[in-house]
Amino acid sequence: MEVMIIVILATLTCALIGNFLVLRKLSLMGDAISHAVLFGIVMAFFIVGTLHSIWFFILSVLFAVFLGFIVQWIVERVSISRESIIGVVFTFFFALGVLLIVQFAGNIHLDTHAVLFGSVEFSVFERFVFLSFDLGPKSMWTLGAVFLLNIFLIKLFYKELKITTFDPNFATSVGISPKLIHYLVMFLTSITVVTAFEAVGAILVVALLVVPVVTSYIFNKRLNFMIGYSLFFALLSSIVGYLFSVYFDVSVAGAVAFISGVILCFVVILYKMFAYEQTN
Amino acid sequence: MEFFTTINSVYVMIGSIALGAMCGMLGVFGVLRKQGLLGDALAHAALPGIAIAFLIMGERILAGLLLGALVSGLLGAFCIQYLVKATKIKMDSAMAAVLSVFFGFGIVLLTFIQRLPSASKAGLDTFLFGQAAALLKIDVILMSSIFLFTLLVVFIFWKELKMFIFDSSFAAVLGFRSRFFEILFMTIYVLAILVSLQAVGVVLTAAMFITPAAAALLWTKRLLSAVVLSVVFGSISSASGAYVSIVAEGMPTGPVIVMAASVIFLFSFMFASRGGIVWKAIERYKYSKKVNLENLLAKLYRDTESGVNKWQRSDISLIMLWRLRSNGYINSGNEITLTKKGLVSGFKVVQKHRLWETYLVERMNFSHDHVHRDAEIMEHLLTDDVVEKINSILGNPKVDPHGKSLKMK
Numbered sequence: 001m002e003v004m005i006i007v008i009l010a011t012l013t014c015a016l017i018g019n020f021l022v023l024r025k026l027s028l029m030g031d032a033i034s035h036a037v038l039f040g041i042v043m044a045f046f047i048v049g050t051l052h053s054i055w056f057f058i059l060s061v062l063f064a065v066f067l068g069f070i071v072q073w074i075v076e077r078v079s080i081s082r083e084s085i086i087g088v089v090f091t092f093f094f095a096l097g098v099l100l101i102v103q104f105a106g107n108i109h110l111d112t113h114a115v116l117f118g119s120v121e122f123s124v125f126e127r128f129v130f131l132s133f134d135l136g137p138k139s140m141w142t143l144g145a146v147f148l149l150n151i152f153l154i155k156l157f158y159k160e161l162k163i164t165t166f167d168p169n170f171a172t173s174v175g176i177s178p179k180l181i182h183y184l185v186m187f188l189t190s191i192t193v194v195t196a197f198e199a200v201g202a203i204l205v206v207a208l209l210v211v212p213v214v215t216s217y218i219f220n221k222r223l224n225f226m227i228g229y230s231l232f233f234a235l236l237s238s239i240v241g242y243l244f245s246v247y248f249d250v251s252v253a254g255a256v257a258f259i260s261g262v263i264l265c266f267v268v269i270l271y272k273m274f275a276y277e278q279t280n
Numbered sequence: 281m282e283f284f285t286t287i288n289s290v291y292v293m294i295g296s297i298a299l300g301a302m303c304g305m306l307g308v309f310g311v312l313r314k315q316g317l318l319g320d321a322l323a324h325a326a327l328p329g330i331a332i333a334f335l336i337m338g339e340r341i342l343a344g345l346l347l348g349a350l351v352s353g354l355l356g357a358f359c360i361q362y363l364v365k366a367t368k369i370k371m372d373s374a375m376a377a378v379l380s381v382f383f384g385f386g387i388v389l390l391t392f393i394q395r396l397p398s399a400s401k402a403g404l405d406t407f408l409f410g411q412a413a414a415l416l417k418i419d420v421i422l423m424s425s426i427f428l429f430t431l432l433v434v435f436i437f438w439k440e441l442k443m444f445i446f447d448s449s450f451a452a453v454l455g456f457r458s459r460f461f462e463i464l465f466m467t468i469y470v471l472a473i474l475v476s477l478q479a480v481g482v483v484l485t486a487a488m489f490i491t492p493a494a495a496a497l498l499w500t501k502r503l504l505s506a507v508v509l510s511v512v513f514g515s516i517s518s519a520s521g522a523y524v525s526i527v528a529e530g531m532p533t534g535p536v537i538v539m540a541a542s543v544i545f546l547f548s549f550m551f552a553s554r555g556g557i558v559w560k561a562i563e564r565y566k567y568s569k570k571v572n573l574e575n576l577l578a579k580l581y582r583d584t585e586s587g588v589n590k591w592q593r594s595d596i597s598l599i600m601l602w603r604l605r606s607n608g609y610i611n612s613g614n615e616i617t618l619t620k621k622g623l624v625s626g627f628k629v630v631q632k633h634r635l636w637e638t639y640l641v642e643r644m645n646f647s648h649d650h651v652h653r654d655a656e657i658m659e660h661l662l663t664d665d666v667v668e669k670i671n672s673i674l675g676n677p678k679v680d681p682h683g684k685s686l687k688m689k
Contacts, residue, residue: 027376028317035483077557078549083372084316084494088545091487095538102532203324203387207380214377218367251391257384264377268367 002137007238007256009143010196014208015234016150017188019227022213023165024185028083030209032071032090033064033193034202038097040064046104057142057194064190067093068183139199146195150188157184162223200253207257212237215264218271237263288416289526295420296522297515298427299479300488300537302472304514305434307493308507309465312445314371316494318360320486321375323473325356327386327482331393342419346474353470356382361462383482415479423475430468434507437464442503479518480534491541492517498545498552517541571660573603574629578659580618581626585685591616627688632667633659634680639670641681648681 014030021027040063041056048056071089075082154161160181164171168178189209197205216229240263241256248255303319310316329352330345337344356378363374415423434441443451444461452458476485492513496506521537550558580591593601593616604610609622618626636655640646662670671677677686 022370022373025370025372027370027373031317031320031376031379074549077560078498080311080494080497081314081316083314084311084490087316087320087486087490088494088542091484091491091538092542092545094483095487095535095542098532098535099539102535203380203383206376207384210373210376211381214363214369214373217369217373245388248388248392249395250388254384254387254391257380258388261377261381261384264381268363272366 002140003252004239004242006137006139006143006199007242007252008235009140009147010200010204011208011212011234011238011256012231013143013147013150013192014196014205015212015230016147016154016227017185017192018209018213019216019223019230020154020161020165020185021189021209022217023223024182026185026189027210028086029068029071029186029189030193031202031206032086033067033190034197034205036067036090036093036097037064037194037197039093039100040067040097042097042100060194061191064194065183065187068186068190072182139195142195143199146191150192153184153188157181161185200256204253204257207260208234211257211260211264215260215267218267233260233263233267291417291420292415292522292526293519295415295423296479296518296533296537298420298424299475300492300514300516300518301511302427302430302514303476303485303488304492304496304510304512305507306430306469306472307489307491307514308496308503308510309441309445310469310489311493311497312503315375316490317372317375317486318357318469319473319476319489321360321379322353322356322470323477323482323485324379324386325359325382326350326353326470326473326477327383328352328389329355331386331389334393335389342422346422349474349477350470352382353473354466357466357470361466419478426471426475430472433464433468437461441465445503480537484534484538487538487541488514488518491538491545495541495545495548498548498556513541513544517544567660569603572600573607574625574660576600576604577609577622577626578629578633579626581623581630584618584623584626589617624688628664628667629659631686631688632662634682634684634686635667635670635674635677636662637682638674638677638680638686642674642677651681 018030021029037060040060043063044056044059047059067089071082071085074085074089078085160171160176161184163174163176164178164181171178171181193205193209196208200208212233213226213230215233216226220226220229237260238256241259242252244250244259245252245255307316307319310318326349329348329350331348332352333344333348336348359378360371360374363369363377364371369377440451440461443454444458444465472489473485476488480488493506493510495513496510499509500506517537517540520540521533524536525531525533548556550556552559576596583589583591593614596604596616601610601616604622605612607621609619609625611617611619633655636658637648637651640651640654641648679685
């Protein structure tokens, strides 16, 4: 049950910020951050010495934000498309992270498999204990907190986000800085990816950031409906995916990603049929 | 060279170089089509195929696994194309969606396989992180033949691929079978990915296709030279990665190759002939040096106009004194005076400034109090030819709009 709550919280958090990533053509940024942050995690581990402290978390988030800056910085200086630069930067940091683990950290508990595929099954063993009361898994609390932070900031800057996403020139002319909002999105993405991927792994994070959102994007024209439906699809894939994984005894993260893809498939087919009827 | 004594090392070396060259070649096309991460997406999409092939065969036969990977990679490529064509989903989202869903499905299958009592799952993991050091003769022959095949395809269809990349709508107008080329392109891409999966693994395959190509494109804009350069970069990084992983025990090949490629990229980013940031910084520095010197000369000339023609050494900073003297603009001594050359140079800057102000006011109807800032920039940019031309357009004016002289004192 706790596993399911963690999965649901992760899917909702990712889908919420995912809407802005998809609309801003930054979908692959989630992929990049979730891989490159491996280097951040290793460095944070060297500095802090443990995987279970708030400083470790803060350093990882800072690194992810820094990554967004690097990509932006390079993109502004060369005439190569953004997504290629993302590819160069994230593979560099991932490779560096792997090499550091191989060279210096053979004995630390940094399992590259767990990093990539997630081990939500084990995340429930990490408990949040307050005054010797067991308040449930730690990831549940961190994810919950990040989810609330996302809701709060997105609600607060909803108008700005909307304008800068659809018409950056107009935004500049009414005094909203598209650059500032871009960094707000990158910050929220970073904190979401770092939190969620600790619990559910890099691949599921990418799936959750993008798949429910594009499913909803296919048939929605209005931003608030799009966000609403994406949250619905996220919820649906996490519940069905979880049950699927329990039934067949397979990886939870993989199952949720797979089910979200199946839902996307259904929606595309339904949409095509419906669109076909409309044209006749 | 102790290194080449084992025959296996030779295989690993040849295989890696073929791989680097092939990915470097195809990568340029991918990066130019703004689909650099296509390699990443298709590498992930190949995973379920490998798992299903394993489930069907029940053991690890390389050819079978590669066939499975080929089918599922092509299916992934098809899904990406379909999502982009049939819905309003953009390319990057389609790639991210296919990548994660296929890979998620692959992980589901892998965890399923791990629980099978009979199956020896050994070997499937190498596809995730790659293992060039384990390449066998047969792998290398396969790699090299795939490399030669893609080389042949690119060679035969060079002109068509070029058109396809740079202007697909123009190509369509010419009755060019763009669907055919889309499929051809995807197929050789997926073939290259299969080879790369074995050597560097799923995650880092992206770098094989992007990093050398991106580095090459920093040096040149011509397609042919970019492809050649990218092949060279790819081969060098693969060779050094293979070398390190053979010599240093336990170093994974993939990450080392990626590090080597990244170093090449970083070097190109700083020093490339077009747009290397170091050259840009040097240019900026040179320009600001020129501007400072010219501003000082202009000031000295204006002083001369108002009757001052001697200055104290303490009025001017040491570095500027040195620059003025080394250019022969001033006579050294206790008091500083302008040489003839210095006077002329100072006048030229001032003339450009005032002439530009005159031009803006007379010909472009600017108000005379709105032209100073613009002239402040242009005084460093105008050439003597342009000055002459403006002078003749304006009919050799004697004074500027502020009543200051345009003739040398």
